Amino acid sequence: MKDALSELLLRALESLRRAEAVDVATPDFVIERTRSREHGDFACNAALVLAPTLRQKPRDIAGEIVGALPESPLVHRVEVAGPGFINFFLTDRAWQDEIRRVLHEGANYGHCQIGRGRPVGVEFVSANPTGPLHVGHARNAVIGDTLARLHAATGWQVYREYYYNDAGAQINNLALSVQARIKGIEPEDPRWPADGYRGEYIRDIARDYASGAAVEAGHPHGDYNREHTRELARDDVGGAAPGTTGDRLPGKQDPDDLDAIRDFAVAWLRREQDEDLRTFGVEFDSYFLESSLYREGQVERVVERIAQQGHSYEDDGALWLRSTDFGDDKDRVMRKSDGAYTYFVPDVAYHLSKWERGYKRAMTVLGADHHGSLTRVRAGLQALEIGIPKDWPEYVLYQMVTVMKGGEEVKISKRAGSYVTLRDLIGMAGLDATRYFMVARKSDSQLVFDIDLARSQTNDNPVYYIQYAHARVCSVQRQMHERSLVFEQHEALKHLDRLDSAPARNVMVGISRFPEIVAAAAGNFEPHLLAQYLRELAGAFHVWYNAEQFLVDDEALRNARVALAYATRQVLANGLGMLGVSAPASM
RNA sequence: GCGCCUGUAGCUCAAUCGGAUAGAGCAUCGGCCUUCUAAGCCGACGGUUGCUGGUUCGAUUCCAGUCAGGCGCGCCA
Secondary structure: OHHHHHHHHHHHHHHHHHOOOOOOOOOOOOEEEOOOHHHOOEEEOHHHHHHHHHOOOHHHHHHHHHHHOOOOOOEEEEEEEOOOEEEEEEOHHHHHHHHHHHHHHHHHOOOOOOOOOOEEEEEOOOOOOOOOOEHHHHHHHHHHHHHHHHHHHOOOEEEEEEEEOOOOHHHHHHHHHHHHHHOOOOOOOOOOOOOOOOOHHHHHHHHHHHHOOEEEOOOOOOOOOHHHHHHHOOOOHHHOOOOOOOOEEEOOOOOOOHHHHHHHHHHHHHHHHHHHHHHOOOOOOEEEEHHHHHHOOHHHHHHHHHHHOOOEEEEOOEEEEOHHHHOOOOOEEEEOOOOOEOOHHHHHHHHHHHHHOOOOEEEEEEEHHHHHHHHHHHHHHHHOOOOOOOOOOEEEEEOOEEEEEOOEEEOOEOOOOEOOEHHHHHHHHOHHHHHHHHHOOOOOOOEEEEHHHHHOOOOOOHHHHHHHHHHHHHHHHHHHHHOOOOOOHHHHHHHHHHOOOHHHHHHHHHHHHHHHHHHHHHHOOOOHHHHHHHHHHHHHHHHHHHHOOOOOOOHHHHHHHHHHHHHHHHHHHHHHHHHOOOOOOOO
């Protein structure tokens, strides 16, 4: 709809330019929905934007533009208002056409081709396989998955990827912790490893290892990026290649075989994370293991390349990245004096891999507590001097989640082992509510997840409000069936002019916003716009539902109303689908 | 000390890359079920957008400063 108006304006400006009334380049105007009906349905600020360069009064310019606008069946009238806005009042026909479009396009309504099939890599969750997923990962998972769905809906070829930090000190720490448990050492024991993981799950892993139980850590689901899958197939963790059914990795029972313990523990935790994510409706196209970067020499390669480009230096026996050349506030160690690499070097190698795999657009969903690594990774990528843009990859930072229960904050601490897991959260709040809450607000504000509130499944919970609207339409459909009323869509669409009430009109206007919302939510990495919008559309529907009876005797009127109800249901279903929230037929 | 994020109604949050009269829900108070699901609807109450300046036709939005909260600043990951 916006596009149609934009087209009209561009034609008006073009004809003015030919008449030499406006001799500047097309201004960077915006067309937006008005807040108030008095100002029409859409407003455009083109005249206000042009005024300074043309050195004319905005209202005069607006008048000229309006005079040059071509006729359109969508536009009822146009007026100049306020300081120089051009306000469009649309015809009833315009809204009715949109309803026809919804019913015609069905599940595709709201989709667009902005992405033009280009590949985009969405990396999210990427939790260390050292413990169960917690509420922070839940927010990450929902934001990432929703962004992935939104990008798919806007015409991008989406690849979901999970990066496993399965190498380094923390994994060693995991192995030592499990080993201690195998040997019956408790965290209070002086022999317990320093900074060992104290969580109960360590005990579970130890028990399974000692009993010789097998663990499968494959990922037998999803559509795989074949080239990448082949690369990962050389992986040695658990012997499992993503995309295969996964190999069974039995515990060796030997308490002194630290390598075996490490592999078993990582596979065990990956399996658990996979299960949780699958339950959560989140799946990945590929899993990338940090260990593969070391094994294939990619980390070395990055360091050498940076050195070749003259962006590193040695000091105190360590190798440093001159990251201050690229906007960091201090230089960073790449290789410690003991020869080990610091964590961000494999991160750079990993992102280099993404670049080489052709992700001209890549986004990483990252908790705000890791935002420091962002500058370092980008600096490292710049230091490679291979033409990677400064702002690549794009990061979606989300602020911390605090969990409230019984009026008290539940501390999240992986080391202490006392934190609310994703599994707990879903168990308490339910899948739909958890997913909805996690994207219902901007990712850059902190989120307080009140477990008591979330589990009280009442009208406090906006997800029910939305689902209820969907279920109500389904109920109307059932009623029609019971009363042997027939809905003929083709016939109904001829009578949409009967939808002349204010509540019905608000529903139509609300529906027509959906494509704009989807495009904005995807383009700005703001999935909360969609969550918010669905609440508003459901609200408009409930108002209309209460204001007018749908199943009336007048057949033409009845069909018109049912058509609008079905269109509403379609948009709610499409939107909920993008959030990964179910759209129940009855409640 | 430096960097990033946040500050909007009693509470939880919106506000479409600077737009016109800042909107919802919850809470409080008052109404609506012989009609398609009352998990709903209608009405009332509720604001100096933390504070002070600046930029301009216009600022919750941008800039500077300031106050408050969160996160991060390691040869940890």
